[in-house]
Structure formats: C-alpha cells, structure tokens
Amino acid sequence: MLDIAGITVPPGTRRRHALELLELAEGTKVSLPLDLIAGARPGPRLYLGAAIHGDEVNGVAILYKALAGIDPATLRGSIVCVPVQHPLSFHADHRLPLSQFMKSPLDQAPADAWTCFPGAKDGNLAQIVAATLFDLVCRCNWAVDIHTPTRGGRYVPIAILPHPRLGENHARAEAMAHAMGSGWIMRTDTGFYVADGILCVEATRAGVPSFTFETGEGGRLEEDVIDDGARCIRNIMRWLDMIDGAPEPAARTHVMREFVGLRAQRGGLLVNRRKLGDVVRKGDVLCSIKNIYGDEVETIIAPADAMFVRTTTLSTVSRGERAATLGLL
C-alpha cells in the first residue's frame, strides 16, 4: 500500500495524481504531477525527482523511460516519482519561475527552490515548493534528484553526494551512487552542492540517503543521455532489489574530490579544445576565447591534473562567465 499526498495506491497498482501546489493571481491552480507505483510485494520506497530547475528536461525523460517497463505486480516496494518538481519553472522552460521572479524579485528571494530545503509552507514560492517536495521525500527510504546544468552547460553523468559530515546516511548515498553505475562520482566537502538547504543534503540529513544526479545539457532532450540515465535509475532499483537482475556496473568509476570552475577573463567566442570527460593535465589548454575579429584573446588552462566534467556549450562568454569545470581526483 502506498499512502501518500492524501491518496492511497493499492498494492500492485500505479496511479498518476495531481497534488495541489500553488494558486496564481487569476485563480489558476498549479499542481505537482506524481507518478505513484505501489508494488505488490514489500520493499523500500524510492523517491525519484527531476526538473526542479525547469529547463532540465533530460531528467523528465530519464524518469519516464526508466519506469516505462515497471510492472506493479512484480515490483518490490514502491516508487514516488515527481517528474517535474517545479511546474512553474518548467512552464517558463527556465531554471527559475521567471514570471514570478521578474514581477517581484525581492519577494521571490530566495528564488531557487532547490536551495530552500526543508522549505516552509508559509514562505515564498520557492519555499512552498521545497516544503511540498520535502514532505514527499521524507516519506521515502531513498531519493535521487535528477538535474542537468542550466542551459549552456553540459555535464558528464555524475552522482554528486551530499556532505560527508552526514555520516551513515552519506555512506548509504555513496553506496547507491556506486550502484548507479554512471562512472562519475563527486565526493566533496566544499561548494554549493553540499551546502545546507540543497535537496539531497537536507534529505540525507533527515534520514533519506540521496544524491544529485547531473547529466547532459540543459534545455535539450538527448537520446543517448536519456538512455544512459534510465539505465542508471534501473540500476538503483536492481541494487535495492525492487526489480530483478544485478546492476550493470560502469566500466570504470572516477571518484573526485572537488569541482574547480574556470571563468573567462575576456569576452568573446568560446571554442572548446578538449572533449567532455577527457583526462587533462596541468597546463593543458581546455578552451580558447576569440574576439569577434578572430583574434585569440585568452586560453583557459587546466590548473591541475583533473577530469573535464562540465563544458560550457554557449558560443559566447563575457568576462566572469564560467568557461569550463574540472573535477579534481
């Protein structure tokens, strides 16, 4: 039996549900779409979420593809899937719910629900969304929050763990990340991914081991990324013994300890010189910046031996914009 969000899903059945989330100025109700699967047999409850940033659509497709073949009659445990965790951002096809943010930037601060966990039911839009999602997450045993970079960036498929200080539940999240088999894990204690307020950090702190799964490019649907992401989610379900079969491990897993973002010092056209996922050595040229007359005005150099884990796919950069991100081993 899956009893959640005010509805009951009998064992061996699957149900789509619209959970009321917000009311807009003209009275339109915005609801949170849920895909609820109650297995016929006992097992863990897995939370799967995507698109808390509205332009990160690969995650939506990863989830429908991963769950397409799941038979409730044979599933062990249950699944709480929220394919679009922030419907207003998704409607804007943007990281943030732009209409609300532009209407009143001050009242919408903080604007990013992803950073607002555990949220507040009497807070602003982002905090209400976070609180509603957190209620669902905390009724599960495990959780995965799927992202891509925002538009203009591309990641290798990487599990980014919550802060190691979260102890035993961090260790469980790490075991799940290895089982997922994407081949890339970030195990860091620094940077915004492990900050207080991030979905997977607060979920893990609350006793629901989880991580952020970044893959592919923002604003796009990419078949190869979706296929691989669906394989990763099914690997987790196999590892949790919710479905039959052994997880398909990655051929090799790179475990890294820190992201290093490299910003352009000059404006111009950005040309990547290395491929996403490459091993790079200190001093290697990662990208170059040409001015609009074709003169090379800057080369972005690797400051250390590392993996090239996130590229910038925008064709132009201004001074101060991120041109590349490395993962230090």
Ligand SMILES: [Zn+2]
């Ligand atoms: Zn995101």
